[in-house]
Amino acid sequence: MKRLILASSSPRRKELLSMNLLSYEVIPSTIQEVMDPSFSPEELVCSLARQKAEDVYRLYPDHVVLGADTIVVNNGTVLGKPAGRKEAIDVLRSLSGRTHTVYTGVSILAKEREQIFFVSTDVTFWELSDAEIENYVNSGEPFDKAGSYGIQGLGARLVQSIAGDFYSVVGLPVSRVVRELESFGISAVSQEDEK
Numbered sequence: 746m747k748r749l750i751l752a753s754s755s756p757r758r759k760e761l762l763s764m765n766l767l768s769y770e771v772i773p774s775t776i777q778e779v780m781d782p783s784f785s786p787e788e789l790v791c792s793l794a795r796q797k798a799e800d801v802y803r804l805y806p807d808h809v810v811l812g813a814d815t816i817v818v819n820n821g822t823v824l825g826k827p828a829g830r831k832e833a834i835d836v837l838r839s840l841s842g843r844t845h846t847v848y849t850g851v852s853i854l855a856k857e858r859e860q861i862f863f864v865s866t867d868v869t870f871w872e873l874s875d876a877e878i879e880n881y882v883n884s885g886e887p888f889d890k891a892g893s894y895g896i897q898g899l900g901a902r903l904v905q906s907i908a909g910d911f912y913s914v915v916g917l918p919v920s921r922v923v924r925e926l927e928s929f930g931i932s933a934v935s936q937e938d939e940k
Contacts, residue, residue, distance in 0.1 A: 747855070749931045752801035752812040757897065757916040765923055767933050774812065776800040786818045790850030791861050798852035809929045812852040815916050817892030819845040824892045833882050836893040837903070842872040847892070849913040853925055860925050864918040866909025868896070873903060 751762060754773040762769055774797035784792060798812025817824040819839055827833035850863040886900060887893035894900035896907075896914045912919045923933060 747930055748805075748808045749926065750801055750805055750808050750810045752797045752810055755813075755916055757895075758813060761912060761915065761917045761919045762922075765919055765933055767923070767926070767931070769811075772801050772805070774798075774800040778814075780823075786816060786823065786846070786848050787850075787863050787865070789823065790814055790816050790848040790863050791852070792850070794850035794852040794863075795854075795861055798854045802854040806856060809853060809855045809926070809931055811922070811926070812854075813849060813917055815847060815849045815891050815913075817845055817847050819843065819892075826889060826891055827887055827893045830882060833887040833893040834878055837873060837878045837881065837887070840870045840873075840892070840894075840903075841878070842870060844869040845892070847909075847914045849916060849918055851918065851922060851925070853922075853929060855929050858929075860928075862921070862925070864910050864913040864921060866907055866911070866913050868907050868914060869905045870903050871905045877903070 749769040751758060751769050751771050752774045759771060776796055778793050778796055780789060793814035794812045798810045802810040824836055827836055844867050846865050846867050848863055848865045853860045881899060884899050886895050886898050894903055896904055910918045
């Protein structure tokens with residue numbers, strides 16, 4: 746029977762798959778991602794997701810491999826994880842009172858075929874005071890997150906509204922992923938199967 750392999754160590758992606766009763770194994774990609782500066786955000790996030798999936802798939806070609814990547818784009822600039830405190834503060838100031846777009850790319854690879862897609866979601870921040878930004882950065886939450894915030898954690902306080910898929914901002918557009926995986930023969934297990 747085909748196994749589902751998640752090519753990511755992201756705790757958020759693991760939680761979203763588990764929450765939807767998907768049985769899977771985690772084998773993180775170790776590839777050094779290549780970011781092509783000529784790519785649009787949509788092309789870039791799909792390329793990054795595919796690189797991760799391919800890295801693991803070549804070792805496990807008999808299974809279904811899921812790779813995903815998330816980027817934050819503000820005013821045409823791709824925002825990755827902040828290098829330190831100052832960068833996190835600068836990024837959050839740049840997002841304050843504005844709308845930015847979060848793109849999550851997904852690559853599903855199997856012997857019979859592959860499926861690559863992205864989901865984009867617009868996120869609008871409140872106008873943030875320097876004190877709010879400092880307090881949030883002091884929490885430590887921004888440092889392992891693209892765009893320097895986590896919408897599913899304390900960063901929820903910064904967000905005025907979203908237009909699109911909340912879970913895509915967290916790191917995996919889970920309802921679309923579950924549907925796509927079903928077409929690969931990977932189905933959610935029932936509560937009874939879990940016992």
